Amino acid sequence: MSERGQKLPSDVRVGVYVCHCGVNIAAVVDVRQVAQLARGLPGVVVARDYNYMCSDPGQELIRQDIRDYALNRIVVASCSPHLHEETFRHAAAAGGLNPYLVHMVNIREHVSWVHPDRERATEKACELVRAAVRRVVWHEPLEQARVSIHPDVLVVGGGIAGIHAALTLANAGKRVYLVERQPSIGGHMAMFDKTFPTLDCAACILTPKMSAVQAHPNITLWTLAEVTRVEGYVGNYEVEITRWPRYVREDLCSGCLKCIEACVYKDARFPDEFNLGLSKRKPIYLPFPQAVPQVPVIDPATCIQFKSGKCKKTCVEACGERGAIDLQAVPKVERVRVGSVILATGFQTFDPRRMPEYGYGIYPNVYTSLEVERLVNASGPTGGEIVLRDGRRPQSVGIIHCVGSRDRRHNPWCSRVCCMYSLKLAHLIRERTGAEVFNFYIDMRTPGKGFEEFYQRLLEEGVHFIRGRVAGVSDWALDPSEEGKLVLRVEDTLLGIVRRIPVDMVVLAVGLEPRSDAEELRRLFRVSCSAEGFFLERHPKLAPVSTFAEGVFVAGCCQGPKDIPDTVAQAGAAAAEALALIDRGSIEQEPNTAYVLADHCSACRTCVSLCPYSAISIVGGDGRPHAEINPALCKGCGTCVAACPSGSIRQHLFEDEQIVAEIEGILAGVAGG
Amino acid sequence: MKQLADNRAESSNGFEPKIVGFFCNWCTYLAADLAGTSRLHYAPNVRVVRVMCSGRVDPQFVLEAFAKGADGVLIGGCHPGDCHYQEGNYKALRRYVLLRRLLEQLGVEPGRFRLEWISASEGERLRAVINEMVEQVRALGPFRGFNRLPVKLAQLHGQKECSKEPASVETVEL
Ligand SMILES: Cc1cc2nc3c(=O)[nH]c(=O)nc-3n(C[C@H](O)[C@H](O)[C@H](O)COP(=O)(O)OP(=O)(O)OC[C@H]3O[C@@H](n4cnc5c(N)ncnc54)[C@H](O)[C@@H]3O)c2cc1C
Ligand code: FES
Numbered sequence: 001m002s003e004r005g006q007k008l009p010s011d012v013r014v015g016v017y018v019c020h021c022g023v024n025i026a027a028v029v030d031v032r033q034v035a036q037l038a039r040g041l042p043g044v045v046v047a048r049d050y051n052y053m054c055s056d057p058g059q060e061l062i063r064q065d066i067r068d069y070a071l072n073r074i075v076v077a078s079c080s081p082h083l084h085e086e087t088f089r090h091a092a093a094a095g096g097l098n099p100y101l102v103h104m105v106n107i108r109e110h111v112s113w114v115h116p117d118r119e120r121a122t123e124k125a126c127e128l129v130r131a132a133v134r135r136v137v138w139h140e141p142l143e144q145a146r147v148s149i150h151p152d153v154l155v156v157g158g159g160i161a162g163i164h165a166a167l168t169l170a171n172a173g174k175r176v177y178l179v180e181r182q183p184s185i186g187g188h189m190a191m192f193d194k195t196f197p198t199l200d201c202a203a204c205i206l207t208p209k210m211s212a213v214q215a216h217p218n219i220t221l222w223t224l225a226e227v228t229r230v231e232g233y234v235g236n237y238e239v240e241i242t243r244w245p246r247y248v249r250e251d252l253c254s255g256c257l258k259c260i261e262a263c264v265y266k267d268a269r270f271p272d273e274f275n276l277g278l279s280k281r282k283p284i285y286l287p288f289p290q291a292v293p294q295v296p297v298i299d300p301a302t303c304i305q306f307k308s309g310k311c312k313k314t315c316v317e318a319c320g321e322r323g324a325i326d327l328q329a330v331p332k333v334e335r336v337r338v339g340s341v342i343l344a345t346g347f348q349t350f351d352p353r354r355m356p357e358y359g360y361g362i363y364p365n366v367y368t369s370l371e372v373e374r375l376v377n378a379s380g381p382t383g384g385e386i387v388l389r390d391g392r393r394p395q396s397v398g399i400i401h402c403v404g405s406r407d408r409r410h411n412p413w414c415s416r417v418c419c420m421y422s423l424k425l426a427h428l429i430r431e432r433t434g435a436e437v438f439n440f441y442i443d444m445r446t447p448g449k450g451f452e453e454f455y456q457r458l459l460e461e462g463v464h465f466i467r468g469r470v471a472g473v474s475d476w477a478l479d480p481s482e483e484g485k486l487v488l489r490v491e492d493t494l495l496g497i498v499r500r501i502p503v504d505m506v507v508l509a510v511g512l513e514p515r516s517d518a519e520e521l522r523r524l525f526r527v528s529c530s531a532e533g534f535f536l537e538r539h540p541k542l543a544p545v546s547t548f549a550e551g552v553f554v555a556g557c558c559q560g561p562k563d564i565p566d567t568v569a570q571a572g573a574a575a576a577e578a579l580a581l582i583d584r585g586s587i588e589q590e591p592n593t594a595y596v597l598a599d600h601c602s603a604c605r606t607c608v609s610l611c612p613y614s615a616i617s618i619v620g621g622d623g624r625p626h627a628e629i630n631p632a633l634c635k636g637c638g639t640c641v642a643a644c645p646s647g648s649i650r651q652h653l654f655e656d657e658q659i660v661a662e663i664e665g666i667l668a669g670v671a672g673g
Numbered sequence: 674m675k676q677l678a679d680n681r682a683e684s685s686n687g688f689e690p691k692i693v694g695f696f697c698n699w700c701t702y703l704a705a706d707l708a709g710t711s712r713l714h715y716a717p718n719v720r721v722v723r724v725m726c727s728g729r730v731d732p733q734f735v736l737e738a739f740a741k742g743a744d745g746v747l748i749g750g751c752h753p754g755d756c757h758y759q760e761g762n763y764k765a766l767r768r769y770v771l772l773r774r775l776l777e778q779l780g781v782e783p784g785r786f787r788l789e790w791i792s793a794s795e796g797e798r799l800r801a802v803i804n805e806m807v808e809q810v811r812a813l814g815p816f817r818g819f820n821r822l823p824v825k826l827a828q829l830h831g832q833k834e835c836s837k838e839p840a841s842v843e844t845v846e847l
Contacts, residue, residue, distance in 0.1 A: 080706045081723070106721075109709025114800075115717040120689075124717045131720070526757055528703070528793040536793060548699060548793065592725060612759040637758035638729030642768070654729060659722060660737055666693055666720040667741040 012043040012137050015071040016129065017062060019053035019078035021108055028112040030122040034077065037126045041133045045069045053078050059091035066095035073136045077105035077129050083539065098141035100591065100653060105132045131665030138657040144588040145631060149235040149551075150339035151582045154179065156227055156521070159187020160564055161556025161571040162344035163209050168575035170218035174582060177336050178213065179241055180223045184291035185210055187346050191274070191370065193377040193384065195564055196424040197454035203290055203379070210292040222334065223293065230524045233635065234551030235339045235587065245329035247298035248284075252324035255294035259325060260284050262318035264311060270302045272381070275374050279381030284315050289379050298327075340551040340578040343535060344571065345521060347557035350404030350411065350510040357472040358400065358508055363486055364389040366473060366506040369399075369421060376428045386433050394435050394504035398488045399426055400470045401441040405511030413532060415511035416561040419445045422509045423454055426463045438464045438501055440490055448563065466501070468493045473506055512561035525552050534560045545574040550587075553577050592636035592653040594629050600648035601626035607640035607649060616640060690810040692745040692803075693738040694721040695730045699757040700792045701749025707796035715800040716807040719747060726750070727788075728761025732772045735786065739776070739819065745785040745810040747803070752790040762790070780820030784809040 016038035020026035031049040038047035046069050052058050053076055065071055074097065076088045081104040089099035107125040115121040151174055155166045158180030166178045178185070189195075190210075192202040213219055222243055229240035248259070260282060268280035274287045283303035286296050298306075298315075305311035305327055316325045349370055352360035359366045365388050367375070378384040387393055399422045405415040419441065426437045444465070446452045459465070468490040477483045478500065485502035492499050514533030522529050527547040528536040535554045538546035545553045553574040556567040581587065603625040608616045615633035618625050627649070629640075641651045650656065696702040702723050708715065724730060727750025735746050748769065750762040769788040776786055789802050 080709070082703065082706060106706075109706040110721060111717070113709040113712055114715055116714055117717065120717045124720065127720055131722075523754060526755075528700075531794045531797075548703070610764065612761075635758055637726035637761045638724060639726060639758065639761045639764050642729050642731040643764065651729070654724060656731065656733070659724070659731075659734055662722050663693060663734060663738050663743075664741055666722070667691065667738065667743055 012073055013045045013069060013071050014041075014043045014073040014075060014133055014136060015062065015065045015069065016041075016044055016047035016075045016133065017053050017058075017077065018047070018049040018107075018125075018129070019058070019076065020049060020051045021053075021078060021112075022051065025078070025108050025112045028116060028118055028121045029107055029125045030118065033122055034107075034125050034129055038075070038129050038133065041130060043073070043137055044133060045071060054084050054087050059087070059094070062088070062091045063095035066092065066097050071095075072097065072101060073139060074102040075105060075129065075132045075136050076102065077107045077125065077132070079108040080104075080106045080110075083542075099144075100142040101136070101139045103132050103136040103139065105129055127666050127669060130668055131662045134661040134665035134668075135658045138655060138661055140652075140655075142591040142652055145591055145593070146586045147233075147235045147589050147632070148586045149581050149584065150237075150337055151175065152177065152336065152338045153340050153342065153578050153582070154227075154237070154239055154336065154338040155342045155344060157187070157343065157345035157556070157558065158182075158185030158213075158221070158223070159344060159346045159556060159567075160189045160206065160209075161346065161558075161567045162187070162342070163206075163213055164568050164571035165342045165344060165555055165575045165578075166219055167209060167212055167216065168572055169578060170216045172575075172579055174218065174579070176219045177239075177241070177338065178219055178221045179225045179227060180221070181226050182287070183224055183246065183297040184287045184293070185213060185221070185223065186288075186290070186292070188370075189564060190288065190290065191377070192373050193380070194424060194428060196420045197448070197450040199424070199427070207290045210290065214292045221293070224297070225334075227521070227524060228333075230526075232337075234549075234581075237338050237341060237551065239336050239338060239341075241334045241336065243332045243334060245326075245331060246295065247300070247325065247327055247329050248296050249324045249326050249329075250293050250295050252322050253295045254322065254324075257286060257296060258318040259315035260286065260296055262314040264304065264314050270299070275381045276368075276371050278371060278374055295324075298325075340553065340581050341525060342553045342555055342571075342574045342578060343521065343525065343527070343547075343558055344555045344574075345515055345518065345558045347512040347561065348515045350415075350513055352403055352508045352510055354410060355403065358403065358470070359473040359475075359486070359506070360508060363473065363475060363506070365394075365486055365504060366508065369418070369425060369507055369509045372425055372429075372507050373421075376425070376432065384432070386429055388505060392504065393433055394429075395433075396436040396438070396485075396503040397426075397429050397433075397505045397507060398438045398440060398470075398486070398501060398503040399507040399509060400473075400488070401439065401509045402469070403508040403510045404513070406442060411511055411513055411532065413511075413561070414445065415513075416445070417563045418509040418511060420448070420451055420454070420563065422507075423458050423463075425507060427458055427461065430461060430463060435504075436464065438466055438488075438503065440466050440468060440470045440488065442467070442469055448565070466490060466492050466494075466499070477502075512557060515558070518558065525549055527552055527554070530560075534558065545570055545577055551581060590636060590653070592638075592651060593631045593634040594636065594638060594641050594649050594651045595631070596627045596629055597648040597650065598624075598626040598628075600646050602646055602648075603627060604645060606643055606645060610640050610643055612637075612639075688811060688815055690718050690744040690807055690815070691742070692719045692747055692806065692810060693743045694719045694747045694749060695724055695727070695734065696721050696749040697727045697729075697751060697757070697762070698723055698725045700751035700755065701727075701789070701799065703793035704749070704791045704795050704799040707793065708799050709796075711796050713796055713800045715803050718807045718810075719803050726756060726758050726761035727765035728756070728758065730765055730768070732768055732775075735772060735776075739781060739785075739816060742816070744813075744816045745787075745806060747806055748788045749791050749799075749802075750788070752792050755790075755792060778821070780818075781816070782813050784813055785816060 271277035300306035555571040555574040
C-alpha cells in the first residue's frame with residue numbers, strides 16, 4: 001500500500017463514528033450511507049452513526065466499543081478537529097486507548113454546512129472517511145510532551161480591560177507586566193464623565209483601580225511603552241518592550257507639578273491630545289488630572305530645548321534638588337519572560353471625515369461623541385460646561401446615531417455602545433443646558449441590564465427621537481428659522497416624510513473599529529483577526545477569550561465592540577484562563593514533533609538552516625555525524641521533513657505514510673483502488 | 674496509466690474534477706472552517722488534507738496525488754509574514770515554483786496546480802478560490818496522467834531544495 005515499503009501494521013481494528021450533529025450534518029449528508037461505506041473498508045470492525053458524538057453517551061459509545069471490539073484505531077466524522085479533537089482523544093484515552101490513535105474527519109464545516117447538494121455532500125463525506133480510515137491505520141501510540149508554564153503574565157494595553165486583568169492576576173499573587181503606549185493608563189474610560197446606564201461617575205470607579213495598579217507590588221507598569229519583539233511559545237514567551245522616554249524620571253518625581261508651572265511657555269499653546277484638541281497644553285504637561293503615573297511628560301516635538309537646544313530650562317530649575325527632569329533620556333529596552341499574554345489594546349473611533357456629508361471638520365459645531373464626552377466632563381476643557389467653540393450655549397442639539405456603523409460603505413457591524421452612549425449624552429446635555437435634544441436613530445438597540453429602562457426614562461425626559469438615517473448636515477438656511485443653524489436633513493421613516501431639523505450643535509455617534517495598528521500586534525503575537533480586523537477568539541462561544549496562539553488571550557474592545565461591563569467580564573475571564581494555565585504548571589504539547597532516522601541521515605545540513613527554532617543540530621561528529629532534533633524546541637511545522645533529501649526526517653502525527661494513505665483514500669474511487 | 678486515462682475520458686461528460694487540497698492548520702484550514710460557520714456554499718470538489726504548515730507539503734505528495742488520479746492540487750497557506758512557524762510558507766512557495774515547472778514538463782497544465790495564501794478570516798476568499806479553480810480544472814477536463822513518468826521520484830526528492838533546473842529529472846516517454 002505504501003510506496004515507502006513500510007509494512008501495514010497487522011491486526012488493526014478500526015471503529016468509525018459518523019455524527020449527525022442533530023440536523024447540522026444529517027440534514028445534508030446521508031450519515032447512514034457513510035457508516036455503511038465505512039463498514040466495508042479494510043480494517044473496520046465497527047461503524048456507527050449517532051446523533052451527537054460529542055455528548056456523554058456519544059463518547060461512551062466509543063469507550064464501550066474499544067472494550068467490546070478491542071478497537072485500536074478510532075475515526076470520528078463530525079465537526080472541525082479544532083473544536084473536538086481533544087474531546088475524542090480524551091474519550092479514547094478513557095477507553096484505554098492511546099489518544100493519538102484517533103483521527104477526525106470534518107464533515108460539518110467542510111461538508112454539510114457548505115455543500116447543500118445531498119448526493120455530492122455524501123460522496124465527499126464518504127471519500128473523506130475512507131481517507132481517514134486508511135490514514136489512521138498508520139497511526140502510532142505517542143507520548144505527550146509537557147512544557148512548563150512560566151508564571152509571569154504580560155498584559156498589553158492599560159484601558160479598563162488591561163487594568164482589570166492585571167489587578168485580578170496580581171491579587172492572585174502573580175507577577176504582571178502591564179504595558180501601555182500612552183503616558184497614562186485608563187484608556188477611553190478615563191475620558192468619560194458618566195457611564196451608562198447607571199450614570200455613575202467614570203472617574204470614581206476607574207481612578208481607584210488605576211492607583212491600585214500603580215501601588216500593587218506584583219505589577220510592573222510601563223507607560224509610553226510598546227512591545228517590539230516576541231519570541232517563544234505558550235509557557236515561555238520572551239518579549240522585548242521598548243520604553244520611550246518621558247524625560248521626567250518616575251522614580252524621582254514627587255508629582256508636585258511645579259515644572260509645568262515654571263515652563264518658559266507662560267500659556268498653554270499646543271493642542272491637548274487627551275482633550276482631543278479642545279484645549280491647550282504646554283510642552284511639559286500631565287495628560288489629565290487623575291493620570292497614573294502622576295508624572296508629567298515632555299513632548300519633544302514642542303519643547304524648545306529639543307527643537308533648538310536654547311531653552312532656559314526653567315523646568316529643571318523648578319525641580320531643583322530632586323533632579324527628576326532628565327532631558328538626556330533615551331529609549332530603553334526591557335526583556336521579560338512570561339508564560340502567557342493578555343491583549344487588551346482596545347479600539348479607535350470611526351473618523352467622521354470619511355463621511356463629509358455630516359460636515360465634521362467643515363462646520364465647527366459638528367462634534368464627535370468622544371469630544372462631547374470631554375465637554376461634559378467636570379475635569380474637561382470647559383470644566384463640564386457644554387459650550388460651543390464660539391462660546392455660545394447650544395439651545396438645540398442633534399445626535400446622529402450609527403456614524404460609520406451599520407453602513408456598507410464603511411463598517412458593516414453594529415458598534416453596540418453608540419445607542420446607549422447617545423442616550424447618556426442626550427440626558428447629560430439636556431440636564432446641563434436644558435437644550436432640545438433630537439436623537440436620529442436607525443434602530444434603538446438597548447440590550448443590556450437596565451438599558452431599556454434608561455431609554456424609557458429618556459423618553460419621559462422629553463428627548464426627541466426621530467427614526468431615520470440622516471442624509472446630510474449643512475448651514476444652508478431655507479427660511480429665517482434656519483438662519484445661523486446647522487440643518488439636518490432626514491427621512492423620518494415613522495412619519496414617511498423628509499424633515500429638516502435646525503440645531504446649534506451636531507453630535508456624531510461615531511462607531512468603534514479596530515485600532516489601525518492592530519495588524520502589527522497581530523503579527524507579533526501570531527494571533528488571527530476576523531474579517532473586520534478585531535482579534536479573533538478561538539471559538540465565539542466556547543473559547544471567547546482564547547486565541548489560536550496558545551497562551552495568548554484577548555479582552556475588551558480589541559476583540560470586538562462592547563461596553564464596560566462586558567469588557568470587565570471578559571478581562572476577568574482572560575485573567576482566569578491565564579491563572580488556570582499557570583496553576584497547572586505545565587501543559588501537554590501536541591506530540592507532532594519531527595525526528596531523525598539517524599541511520600539514514602547523511603548530515604547534509606539542508607534541514608539545519610530551514611528550522612526557524614534552531615531545533616536541529618548535527619551530532620556524532622567523531623563517529624557517524626547525523627542531524628538531531630531537540631523535541632523541546634521543535635514546534636512541529638514539518639518544513640524540515642518535506643525538505644530532507646534522503647527522507648530521513650519524519651514527523652509524528654504527520655508521517656509520510658499517513659498523508660500518502662490519506663491521498664490514496666481520497667482518490668481511491670478515481671483510480672479504482 | 675493509459676487505461677485509467679481512457680476510462681476517465683468516457684466519463685468526462687458532466688465531468689466533476691477531483692482536487693486534493695493541502696491546507697495549513699492555522700490559516701487556510703481555519704478559513705474553510707469559517708466558510709462553514711458562515712454557511713458559504715461552494716463547489717464540493719476539493720478534499721482537504723490537513724497539514725500543520727504549508728511547509729510540510731512534500732513535492733512527493735503532489736506528484737502522488739496526480740499519479741493517483743487527482744485532476745488538480747491546491748496548496749493553501751498563511752499570507753507571507755503570517756506563517757505560524759515564521760516562514761514555512763516561503764519554503765512552500767520556493768518548492769511550488771520549482772514543482773510547477775517540473776509538472777508542466779510532465780504534462781500537467783498550470784491551472785491544475787495552485788498555491789494560495791488564505792488567512793483564517795478569509796472564508797469568502799476560500800470560496801472564491803475553490804470555485805474558480807474548480808471551473809478552471811473543469812475546463813481543462815480530466816487529468817489524463819503524466820505524459821512522461823518521473824521514474825526516479827526518489828532522485829527528485831534529492832533535488833527539492835536546490836535550485837537546479839528540474840529539467841534534469843529523468844523521465845521516460847509513455
Ligand atoms: C463615546 C463613547 C462613550 C462610551 N460610553 C460608555 C459608557 O457610558 N458605558 C460603557 O459601559 N461603555 C461606554 N463606552 C465603551 C467603552 O469605551 C469601552 O467598553 C471600553 O473603553 C473598552 O475598554 P478597553 O480597555 O477594551 O479599550 P480602551 O479603552 O480603548 O483601552 C485600550 C488601551 O490600550 C492602549 N493600547 C492600544 N494599543 C496599544 C499597544 N500596541 N501597546 C500598548 N498599549 C496599547 C491604549 O492606549 C489604551 O489605553 C463608550 C465608548 C465611546 C466611544
Ligand atoms: S502555518 Fe500556515 S503556512 Fe505555515
